[in-house]
Amino acid sequence: MPRSADRAMVDRLLWRAGFGGRPSEIDRLARKGVPAAVETLLAPRGRALRGPAARIDGAPLDPVNAYGHGVLWWLDRAVRTQHPLVERMTFNWHDHFATSNDDVGDMKLMVAQYWTLRRGALGKFRNLTRAILKDHAMQRFLSLSNSEKGSPNENFARELFELFTLGVNNGYTEKDVREAARALTGFTYDWDTERFGYDPDSHDGGVKRILGRVGRFTPQDVVDIAIAHKAHAPFLVEKLWDYLSPRPCPPKLIRSLAKTYVKADTDVRPVLREILNHKLFYAGLAEPDMVKPPFVYVAGMLRLTNGAVDDEAWRWRLDQMGQVPFHPPNVSGWESGTAWLSTSSIRARFDAASAVLYKSIKDGSISSRQTPQQAVASAMAATGRPRVGPRTANALRRYAVTSVKDRTDDREVEHWFPERQRVLRHLLLAGPDAQVC
Numbered sequence: 001m002p003r004s005a006d007r008a009m010v011d012r013l014l015w016r017a018g019f020g021g022r023p024s025e026i027d028r029l030a031r032k033g034v035p036a037a038v039e040t041l042l043a044p045r046g047r048a049l050r051g052p053a054a055r056i057d058g059a060p061l062d063p064v065n066a067y068g069h070g071v072l073w074w075l076d077r078a079v080r081t082q083h084p085l086v087e088r089m090t091f092n093w094h095d096h097f098a099t100s101n102d103d104v105g106d107m108k109l110m111v112a113q114y115w116t117l118r119r120g121a122l123g124k125f126r127n128l129t130r131a132i133l134k135d136h137a138m139q140r141f142l143s144l145s146n147s148e149k150g151s152p153n154e155n156f157a158r159e160l161f162e163l164f165t166l167g168v169n170n171g172y173t174e175k176d177v178r179e180a181a182r183a184l185t186g187f188t189y190d191w192d193t194e195r196f197g198y199d200p201d202s203h204d205g206g207v208k209r210i211l212g213r214v215g216r217f218t219p220q221d222v223v224d225i226a227i228a229h230k231a232h233a234p235f236l237v238e239k240l241w242d243y244l245s246p247r248p249c250p251p252k253l254i255r256s257l258a259k260t261y262v263k264a265d266t267d268v269r270p271v272l273r274e275i276l277n278h279k280l281f282y283a284g285l286a287e288p289d290m291v292k293p294p295f296v297y298v299a300g301m302l303r304l305t306n307g308a309v310d311d312e313a314w315r316w317r318l319d320q321m322g323q324v325p326f327h328p329p330n331v332s333g334w335e336s337g338t339a340w341l342s343t344s345s346i347r348a349r350f351d352a353a354s355a356v357l358y359k360s361i362k363d364g365s366i367s368s369r370q371t372p373q374q375a376v377a378s379a380m381a382a383t384g385r386p387r388v389g390p391r392t393a394n395a396l397r398r399y400a401v402t403s404v405k406d407r408t409d410d411r412e413v414e415h416w417f418p419e420r421q422r423v424l425r426h427l428l429l430a431g432p433d434a435q436v437c
Contacts, residue, residue, distance in 0.1 A: 002030030008285045009034050011387055015437035016244050016290060017041055017276055018084025020300030023385045038276045042122065042269055044083035051080050054309035064107045068315035074114065074325045075318075076309040078299035085272070089121040090114065091295065092243045094325065095333035097132050097164060099141045101326045109137035110326045125236060126266040129164060129223050136189075136196045142331070145189035145196060149204035152181035159331050160226055171231035172211060179208040180226075183217040227266060233258035237271055244272075245281055246290040246337055253278065286389070288436040291340045294321035298352055301429055304384025307356055317355065320348035341435065353430035357422060366417040368407075372400035375417075379424035392433045396424060 002010075007030040014021035014029075018041070021029070029037035054061055054076035056069075063073035074091075081087040094117055101110045113135050120128030132138050138156075139145040147153040157180035161172045186203030189196050208217050210225050217225070226232060237257035241249040249257075257271050264270045275281060292300065298318060302308065318324050322345050323334055360382075370378070376396050380386070388396070400420060407416045428434065 002027055005285075006030040006033060008387065009282050010037050012282060012285060012288070012437060013037060013041070013276060014084060015292065015296070015300065016281075017272075018088050019078045019081065019296055020303050020384075020437075021084075022303060022306075034282075035277060038273060041085035041276070042273055044086060046082060048083050048086075049077065049080040050082050051308075053080075056310065056312055063111055068312055070101070070107045070110060070326050071315040071318060071324055072309050072312065073111075075295070075299060075302075075314055078295065079302045079307070079309060086118065086121045088296075089268075089272075090118040091325070092240075093117040093121060093128065095243075095328060096239065097138065098328040098331050098333040099135075099137050100328050100330075101137075104137045104140050106137070106140070107326070109140065113137040114326075122269050122272070124266045125261075125268055126224070126227050129160075129227065130220055132164075133219055133223055139187055139196060140189070144184060145187045146202075147181070147185050147187065148202045149182070149185050149206075152178075152185050152204065154178065154181040157181040157184055157222070160222065163332060165223075165226040165235065166229060166231045167235040170235065171229055175209075176211055179210045180222045182206070183208050183210065183222045184219045186219065233261045237261050240268065240271055241275055242336075244275055247280060247283065250280070253280070288387070288433075290437050291337055291435060292437055293334070293336065293340060294318055294323035294345070294349070295325060297321070297349060297435070301353065301356055301434075304386060305356055305382065305429070311355065313355065317348060317352050321345045321352070346435075349435070350430045353426050353434075356429060357425055360425075361418045361421050363418050364414045366421050368404075368413045368417050370417060372397065375400045375420055375424060379421060379428055382421075383425050383428040386428055386434060387437075388428070388433050392427070392431055395431075396427065399423065399427075 007026055010026050010030040011021060013034065014026065029040060032040070054072060056072070061069045061073045061076065063070040078087055078091070094114070097117070099110070099113060101107060104110060116131050116135050117128070120131055133144075136145075142156040142159060143153040144156045154177055157177050160180065161177060162168050166172055182204040186198050186200060187196070188199045188202060203218070205216055207214060210217060210222060211229050213225055215221070234254050237260075238249050238254050241253075241257065257274055260274055261268070261271050295318060298314065298321075315324065322340060322342075328334055379396070403420045403423065404416050407413055
C-alpha cells in the first residue's frame, strides 16, 4: 500500500487536475510518487476513454441534434476519461475562452470548439489562441464574422486583451482595442450557404498601431502582438494557477511561472508541471479549501461510484448547481470558490447525490448482523473511499450506532439497516467534505 501522505497528495492532484480518482487509480499513482504521477497526467497514453459510451433510453447520445445531449456528452467524457488533465484543461480553456451556445445557437459549432480546445489543452497557448481566432463558434459569439473595414466590430479585440491575454486594463488602451479591431476584419459568414470564410477585400489593410507596434497587421498578428506583450505571461500563469488552487499565487511564484512559460515559448505543459509539483498546491491537505465546481463534483461522484450518464436529468441538475457546459453565463466565464455554495446550489448537490444512490440499496438487503464498523466500511467502499475529516468520521461512527439502536422489530430491521447504509453513503457523497478538494 502507498504511504497515506502520498495517497492524500495524489487524491488532491486528481481532483484539482482532473475529476477525482478511483481508489485503484489513486493507489497506483501514489505508489509511483507525486512527481511521477504528475508526469503521467502530463503525458497520457492509451485510450482516452474507458468503457462504453453513455446511452439514454437505450440509444446513443446525439450531442448535435438532441436538446441537452451536448452537456451529457461532455459529462460522459469527464466520467470515463483516462486522460484527466487533458479533459480538465479542456474544460478550463472553455471557461477561459468562454463561448455560450445561448448566443451561438449551433451545437455542431460548439462541439467543434470542444475539439479545438482539447487538441490544444496541453500545448502552446499561442497556437491555441490562433485556433480560437479561427474557431467558428467564437467568430459568431464575439462578432468576428462579417466585421468589415470601415465598420469593425470591437468585441473580440476587447476580450482578447481584457480576458484572454492581458487582463482588465492591463497594458492596453481603448485606441489599442480600436486598432486591433481594424486588423481583425475580413472573416465572413454567408447565412444562405452557412459557410464561414475570409475575404481579403473586407479586411482593413491599412497601417495600425497596436500595443506600441506599427504595421499592416493581419488577424493572426494581433494574437501574436498580444501574447508578446510583457503583461501577458504573468497574467496567463496566474490564471492557470487560479484554476488549480484557491490560494493566492505568491509574486515570487508568478515570476517563476512566467519565466518558465516564456522560456517554453508559451507551452503550458512546463508551467503545469511546476504548479502541480509545488508545495503550496498541496498545502492544507487535512483541511481542503478548493470548492469543487459543479461539473467536477458531478463527474467525480459518478467516477467514484462507478456510475454512468444514463439520465437526461443530469443537464437539469447541473443547471440547478450553476454550471452547464457549453453555456457559461457570459464571456468572463463562471465564478468560482464559495460562489458555488449558495443555498439553492447546495440543495441541488444534495439531490444529485440522491440520484446517484437511487435504488442502489433495497429494503431487506442489509443484514441486522452488520456491525457499525462494517456499515461505515461498506459505505466507504461503495463511494470510492473518499477523503473524510475527523468531524465527518466521528459523525459517521455515531450515526452507524444510533441509527439502528433498539431496532428489533422485523419490519424495522428490514428498513433501518438498509436506510443506515443509504444515509452513510449520502453523507460521504454530499456532506461538507465532499464539496472541497
